[in-house]
Amino acid sequence: NVSTATALLISALHPVAKHGNRAVSGRSGSADVLEALGYKIEVEPSKAEELLKEVNFVFLFAPLYHPAMRRVMPVRKMLGIRTIFNILGPLTNPASPRMVVVGAFSKSFAEKMAQVLPILGIERAFVVHGDPGIDEVSPEAKTHIYEVRGGSVEYYTLEPKDFGVKPVPLTNVIATNPEDSAIRILRASKGLDKAAATFIKVNASVAMVLTGHAKDFRDGAELAEQLLPNLLNRVKMIVESNGDVSRLKDLLTKVGAV
Template sequence: MKEILYKLFDYQYLSRDEAKEVLFSIVKGDVPDTQIAALITSFLMRNISVDEILGFRDALLDMRVGVDLSDYDALDIVGTGGDGKNTFNISTAACFVVAGAGYNVVKHGNYGATAISGASNVIEQQGVQFSTDSDKLRKSLDHSGIAYLHAPLFSPALKAVAPVRKSLGVRTFFNVLGPLVNPVQPEFQMLGVYNLAMSRLYGYIYQEEKKKFCIVHSMDGYDEISLTGQFKVVNNQGEQLYIPEELGFQRLAQKELYGGNTLEEASTIFRNVLHARGTEAQMNAVLVNAAFGIQTIEQDKSIHDCLEIAKDSLYGKKALLALKKFVEINN
């Protein structure tokens, strides 16, 4: 590990195999927290390479708790996190809108590392008990359209570094890894990233793996479509820059997306949105992200058609029904 650290401190890159072995060593408990922190910090000093991220990803997938849900052709909507915006749980709410519209969603998430409430926090606040039980996950998909995979249960390496990530309190390469290590490896992936360099990195990876994907980035730094200004969308068809007005939305202020100071506040916002009682800003942010999630699956549909599908799910209370069934099965 010392040799690896010296290499990184000298601004050299790890091979895919080296990165894989490093993560195996961390999980085996061979690396003290101080060295884990040094490793994480070194990647804050420069961009991570494709080989490095693939090596770390390979290790996590090799060690994951397996669950086969491949017959559901599901979508995951996830953000890298680490944008420092402390928004409410937009991506998680969007997942229920997509599920309410009749599509299968396998959401992979974790507790918040750099924000008050991560996906696992807000899901747990609804009374949900996390599980690796394949039958339960299938039942959840069959009856609510969504299954939730709590990352530490499926990826022991993420659990091993959680205390260090939390104490550092800044985005790390584990934020980059999270979207790549959904243990189901779903057919469709919608991903929010916090900068354009990350967009390019994931674009290379998804194209190499022939994924059906959609990468979104708000140009003012959000790892989701914030409607606070221009945003870029990269997918299998290419890339496009949008402004909120061309989709029929008014621009939002950052404060309108605020996620609260406590888990209880974040949970209240989440429930209000899915009850169609959120503010117009909150509802629109969820709708636009859900719409691009739907278009990731329905690539022949226009984004305006997908927005109508999302609105029908949210305002028609189909998303709320999906949430209620999901909680009933998973409590």
């Protein structure tokens, strides 16, 4: 759920419409972790626009905006593997953003997605695939980047050193369930989970560069590090605007942040 943490973090600087779903083949989807934090994931379009203006963040629950996805969800859960819907999801954000960071579960699909984005009207994007086989920027190894700009696509790779951080084993940042993921996000904000903080920083860095808040990936990681201590306050504000604060308070008690 590092992409969710990244979305929450960068919303301090830039409006974010996070489009996502519950977990199908993994342990925790973006909807699951936001719900664990106390956020109300089913936001109607009129309310969504209001929230985006009010707190710079809104979550767009895929089944609500794409009803057909509700119908296929039971089958996807039964299969428990990646399907075409893992590709369609990132490409069908109902907010029609001009800039996106998209994760791909393989290098070949990352390239294909990058080629499709300009056709969908995306002006600038980073499509990322991290080794070993994750749809995020890798905290431990190489990350394959397809940068989309003005209809053209450029491919290159990045490593942890390019962000100015030391490699962190992927096994050190894997959450077991939505609550664990939510707790690790909060602990990272409090400086209590260095591995999770590094994972968030390298992923947030890409979003910082995309939105023009950082000149390069090292600069983006440094900016993310500066913003991390305020992530807890961002989460509180976002949940207060649309959610159940009591759930968040329960988590904060477990983290030791209240």
